[in-house]
Amino acid sequence: MNPPQKRKWPRRAVNLRARVYHRPSMRSGDTQARLTDLSHGGARLETCRPMDPGDWITLKIPRAGKSCDSASRNIRVRARVLHQSYNKQGEVGGFTYGVQFVRDGRGLLRFALSRLLPWFAAITIVAVSLYIGFLKIDNIKYFWYHPFFNTYGLLVSTYILSRFILAVFYRPPEPTPGYEPTVSVIVVCKNEEPSIYRTIARIFEADYPLGKMQVISVDDGSTDATLPEMERARQDHPSLQVISFEKNRGKRHGMAAGAEIATGEILIYVDSDSFIQPDAIRELTLGFADPDIGAVCGHANVENARANLLTKMQEVRYFVAFRVVKAAESLFSAVTCCSGCLAAYRRSYLMEFMDEWLAQTFLGREATFGDDRSLTNRMLRNWKVIYNSRAICTTLVPESWKVFFRQQLRWKKSWIRESLLATTFMWKRNPLVAFFFYFGVIFPLISPIVVAKAMILPVLFGEWFSFQYILGTTLMAALFGLVYFARYRTRIWVYGIYFSFFYMFVLVWQTYFALITVRKNHWGTR
Numbered sequence: 001m002n003p004p005q006k007r008k009w010p011r012r013a014v015n016l017r018a019r020v021y022h023r024p025s026m027r028s029g030d031t032q033a034r035l036t037d038l039s040h041g042g043a044r045l046e047t048c049r050p051m052d053p054g055d056w057i058t059l060k061i062p063r064a065g066k067s068c069d070s071a072s073r074n075i076r077v078r079a080r081v082l083h084q085s086y087n088k089q090g091e092v093g094g095f096t097y098g099v100q101f102v103r104d105g106r107g108l109l110r111f112a113l114s115r116l117l118p119w120f121a122a123i124t125i126v127a128v129s130l131y132i133g134f135l136k137i138d139n140i141k142y143f144w145y146h147p148f149f150n151t152y153g154l155l156v157s158t159y160i161l162s163r164f165i166l167a168v169f170y171r172p173p174e175p176t177p178g179y180e181p182t183v184s185v186i187v188v189c190k191n192e193e194p195s196i197y198r199t200i201a202r203i204f205e206a207d208y209p210l211g212k213m214q215v216i217s218v219d220d221g222s223t224d225a226t227l228p229e230m231e232r233a234r235q236d237h238p239s240l241q242v243i244s245f246e247k248n249r250g251k252r253h254g255m256a257a258g259a260e261i262a263t264g265e266i267l268i269y270v271d272s273d274s275f276i277q278p279d280a281i282r283e284l285t286l287g288f289a290d291p292d293i294g295a296v297c298g299h300a301n302v303e304n305a306r307a308n309l310l311t312k313m314q315e316v317r318y319f320v321a322f323r324v325v326k327a328a329e330s331l332f333s334a335v336t337c338c339s340g341c342l343a344a345y346r347r348s349y350l351m352e353f354m355d356e357w358l359a360q361t362f363l364g365r366e367a368t369f370g371d372d373r374s375l376t377n378r379m380l381r382n383w384k385v386i387y388n389s390r391a392i393c394t395t396l397v398p399e400s401w402k403v404f405f406r407q408q409l410r411w412k413k414s415w416i417r418e419s420l421l422a423t424t425f426m427w428k429r430n431p432l433v434a435f436f437f438y439f440g441v442i443f444p445l446i447s448p449i450v451v452a453k454a455m456i457l458p459v460l461f462g463e464w465f466s467f468q469y470i471l472g473t474t475l476m477a478a479l480f481g482l483v484y485f486a487r488y489r490t491r492i493w494v495y496g497i498y499f500s501f502f503y504m505f506v507l508v509w510q511t512y513f514a515l516i517t518v519r520k521n522h523w524g525t526r
Contacts, residue, residue, distance in 0.1 A: 020047055020057050033059070042079070042100040050095055050277050050392065054490060055081045056114040057099070078102035078111045095278060114489060121486035125479060129161055132475050135468065152443075152450055153472070159439050160476060163328045164483070170327035172388045173296075176289035182212045183281060184264030184347070188254030189272030190220040193229055195396065196272050200233040200240065203270065207278045216241045216258045221248035251340075252371040256358050259350060267345045269372075273396040274341040275303065283391035284344040294349045294383025295376060297326060297335050298342030298391035305492065307399050314397045314404075316484045316496035324483060326387040333384035334433045336422070340372040342393040345379065353378050362417045363519050370414020377418050381425055408507060412514035448508050455505075473504055 020033045037044035051057065059077040079099040102111055136157055139150040185203050189196055196217070203215050217240060219227045227244055234240040243257050259267055266285055270276060280298060287296040299322045305315035322339075329335045338345075357378055360367040367374065379385050398404040419441045426437045454469035477500030485493035 020045070020051075020059060035059075035061070040101075041103070042082070042098060045079075045097045045099050047095050047097070050279065050390075051081050051097060052488065053081050053083055054488065056111050057081065059099075078108065080107075080111075117489050118486045121482050125164070125482050125486070128475050128478055128482070129164070132157055132161065132472065135472055135475075138468070149450060149453060152446060155439060156443055156447075157472075157476075159436070159443065160479075163324055163436075164479060166328035166331055167324045170331055170387075170389070172283070172390045173287040173289075173386065175286055179285070179289045180209070180212060181265040181285055181288060182214070182263065183208065183266045183268055183285060183344075184214040184216060184258070184262035185268045185270060185281065186216045186218065186255065186258035186262065187270050187272050188218040188220060188251050188258065189222070189226060190248060190251075191222045191224045191226055192272040193222075193224045193226050196226055197229045197233050199270060199272050199275060200230070200237070202275045203281075204237045204240075205278055206276060206281045208281045210239065212264075213281070214241070214262060214264050215239065216243065216262065218242075218254040218258050219244040220251065220254045221245045250368050250371075252358060252368070252374075255371060255375075256354060259347065259354065262347060265347060267347045267350060269340060269343050269345075270393065271341045271395060273303075274300065274393045275395075276342060276393040280342060280391045280393055283388050284342070287386050287388060288344070288346060290384070292384050293333070293386060294346050294379040295335075295338050295385045296344045296391070297322075297330075297338040297376075297385070297387045298344070298393060299323070299387070299389050300339055300341035300393055300395045303394035303396050304399060309495070309498070310401060310404060311397055311399055312492050312495040313499035313502065315492055316481060317499050318397070319484050319487070320480045320496065322387070323389060323487070324480075327389065329433075329436070330387035332430045332433045333386050334380060334426075334429055334437075335385045335387050336376060336380070336437065337373045337418075338376045338379075338385065341395045342391060343372060343376075345375065346383075349379065349383055350375070365519055367417065369410050370418060373414050373418045377422055380422070405510070409510060409514055409517075412511055413518050416514060416518055444508075444511050447504075448512060451504055451508055473500060476500065 033045055033047040035043045035045055045059075057079055059079055061075045061077060079101050082098045082100055102108055136154055139153045143150045187196070187199055187203070192199075200215065200217060204210075206213070215237070217230045217233070219230060219242070227242075230240075230242050230244075234242055241261065243254075243261070245254070245257075255269060258269075266288055268281060268284055276298075284296050284298055287293045300318055302311060302315040302318055304311050306312065326335050357375065360374060376385055398407055422437065423441070427434050450469075454466040456465075458465045474497065477497040480500060481493040481496030484496055
C-alpha cells in the first residue's frame, strides 16, 4: 500500500473572522464569514449566503487585533469557490465552502476577467437584441408578400425580447420582520431509492426552526427500496412522518395525503430527486407575508449538469425558464407553473379546492399528470403566484434521450390541458399578462408550420432554405446562452444555442404528437 501523500500546503486550525465581497453577476454582496481551516493555498469558509462553485470572491480579513468592519485595516484576498457542503450547526451560517486563494498573475487575470465578463455579456445581449430588431424591419417592409409569416415573426420576436426586458426588473420578495410561519414540507415519490434519503436529509439541514417545520414523505407504492430508505431517514430524524401506499395511486394523491395531515400554514413540495439549499425554506416563506399570495415558486438548477450533452442543454434551459420566463411572469404575480422541484402553497387556500383538484378529468379521463401546473392554475384563479430566485434547489434531470422525450411529451400534454383551462380566466388579469399567456399558447402550435415553410419545403422543391430564419434563430438562441453566461461564466452557455436548434428541428414537432395522444394519460417516464 502506498503511503498517504502529504498536502502541498499543510492546513492549520483557525477561527478567523472575515467578510465576503461576492459578485455572482453584477450585483454585489458583502456578508459575514469565518475561516476555519487555513493553508497557504486555500481555506474552509463558512458564510450565511449561498455561492456557487466557480464563483470568484474577495475576502476582507482584519489585521491582528482589528475589526473587519474597518475597511482601511483589512487584508484583501482574492479566492475562488471550489465546492460546497452544508453545516446547519455552523457558527456563521449553513453554507460551507472550500476556497482556493489567488496566488499568481494568472489567477489575478482570471479574477479580473470574472468581473468584466458579465458586463461584456450584458453589452452583447443588448447588441444582439438591437440587431434582431433591425432584422424585423424586413418583416414590416415586405409585410404583404407573406402577411401570415411576417406577423408571426414580429410577434414572436416581441414576445421573446419582452421577456428578457421584463426579467431585468424582477426582484425577489424581501423579508418581513417577525414573519416566520409554520411549514409542512412534503416529498412524494415512487421508486426513487437512490435519491430519497439525500432529499430528506437536505430538508432537515434547512435553516428553519425545527419546532415550526413538519416533514412528511409519501411512498406511492414503490417496488424498490424507497420505503426502507425513508425509514432509514426516520431513524436519523425521528420527527419525519412517513405515509406508505400499498399500491401506486399517483403523485396527485400523494400530494393530497400529505396536505391532509399537514399542520403548517405553508405547504412546501419538494421533488424526491431535488436537493434544497439551507435557506430555501426561509426564502419560500417570505412572499406569504402578503395575504394575497397563494403560491411561491422556487428556483431549480440542474444537479447533474455536466453528465453529457443532454444535461448541459437542460442546464441552460432550466436557468432561462426560471430566471427569465418565471421572473417576467412574477412581475405581475402570475407565474403559470410552480415547478414540482420546489414550490410552496398557502394551505388554507389549497384546501378550498383540494377535492375538486383530486377529481379532475380531461376529455372524460382522470388527470394523472401535470399535477404542479394544474395546482398552479387553481391558485391563479383567485390569488397571486410569484417566483423567488433565492429559494434554490438542484434537481436531477434525464440523462438518456428516451427518458427525456417521454418527460417532454408528458409536460406538453399537461401544458395543452391546463392552457385550455386557463384561457377561460387569464383574460381577466393584467393586459400584459394576457398577452404573454395567449400568445404563449398560440406560438408553439404555429411554430412547426413556420419551420416547415422556412426550412423543409424549400429543400423539397429544390430551393434554398431561409438563411434569415437561421440567422434569427441563432441570435435568439445566443440570447438564452448569454443570459446564462452573465450569471455563471462557464462554457456551458453555448449549449443554450444547441438546445434552441434541437428544439426547432426535433422537439417542436412533439407538440402535434402530444395533441394527437393527449387522452393517453399514463405517466410516461417509467
